[in-house]
Amino acid sequence: MEEIDVPTHFLCPISLQLMRDPVTVSTGITYDRESIERWLFSCNNNTCPVTKQVLLEADLTPNHTLRRLIQSWCTLNSSLGIERIPTPKPPVNKTQIVKIIDEAKRFPHTQLKSLRKLRSFMLQSERNKACIEAAGAVDFLATTVKSYGSSLTEVDIDDGSDLATASDEALSILYHLNLSESYLKKLVNDDKFVGSLVQLLKHGNYQSRAYATVILMSIFTVADPIHLVSVKPEFFTEISYVLSDQVSQQAFKAALKLLLELCPWGRNRIKAVEGGAVPILIDLLLDMTDRRVCELILNVLDQLCRCAEGRAELLNHEAGVAIVSKKILRVSHVGSDRAVRILTSICKFSATARVLQEMLQVGAVAKLCLVLQVDASLKTRERAKEILKLHSRIWRASPCIPPRLLSCYPSS
Incomplete structure (x- = not known):
């Protein structure tokens, strides 16, 4: 050629x-x-x-x-073989966007058509996204979502209704816009909007639930402490369902990051535990092979096991201690560190005779001994040594620990 x-x-x-x-x-x-x-x-x-x-x-x-x-x-x-380049369409401008929004507000029956036009513009270019945000479309989109969200608390709305479809379109646009921090902070201050997203987590279709999860993760990332501590228990229940249903890979990771963002604040650990997060996370961890996701799950479990309720839920799950121990040295240095931290919380604050015996039987104690012999991080080795010293009187003479590992058991 x-x-x-x-x-x-x-x-x-x-x-x-x-x-x-x-x-x-x-x-x-x-x-x-x-x-x-x-x-x-x-x-x-x-x-x-x-x-x-x-x-x-x-x-x-x-x-x-x-x-x-x-x-x-x-x-x-x-x-x-050179094809003639077509004459490009003129880019959308702020005036056009404002006109579309005004028309939708004045004539509600055109709202769905206007939203689809906005979505078409948004998908054309990054410049159009910035133009849509600058034209004040975010307020209009949030209002559309709130209208549907508030209706869900009053009456069961058909997923195929114009109101539901308009909400889906508005959510899709908000999801794709890559909103600036100033707009995200404005949205997190809008309790009605956040409440509507929670209602969509509960009643929406899979796509809407995925979009709502990612948007919630984005706005809570920039939230003030007062908003982080005041999240309602219902929120954690619905996020746990998003994890359980695995509505999408992106929403799944966003839900984990959201829990990680919220758990350190106020009573959120307890709210998450009461929302059913712990058994769901353990079940997910059983078959999870993705390194990054394993790290996120272990990170969240580490947060939840810092409260008595979280440790109790993990210990009540027949695979809780076993799967956490199994992930040590099988995921990454970060994964091993979080798993050992979980066992540290259990051994310091929930170490009944039954728990200590279970740790021997499922190989958790042997795994901690192995941590001392391999190239784990210094902090991970120190935590493992601390746990082994703490219960050496019960574990040291156990036949459950292989002789090759018993030789490295730390002295009290």
């Missing part, structure tokens, strides 16, 4: 590919729209990639002359 010599000024300075929609920034440099928008909006940069000058405004001016030159060049080289 004949090599095609593309004029240098037809190539985007960022991607070095033929520009399809050339636009010029305030420094006078021309880029392909998709590349520069990714640089500015997805990567959160505020400089010109070539000159390194700060761009005070993200205005992108279409370079029609260059675009027509590129189109002509494509036509002249069509025999070499």
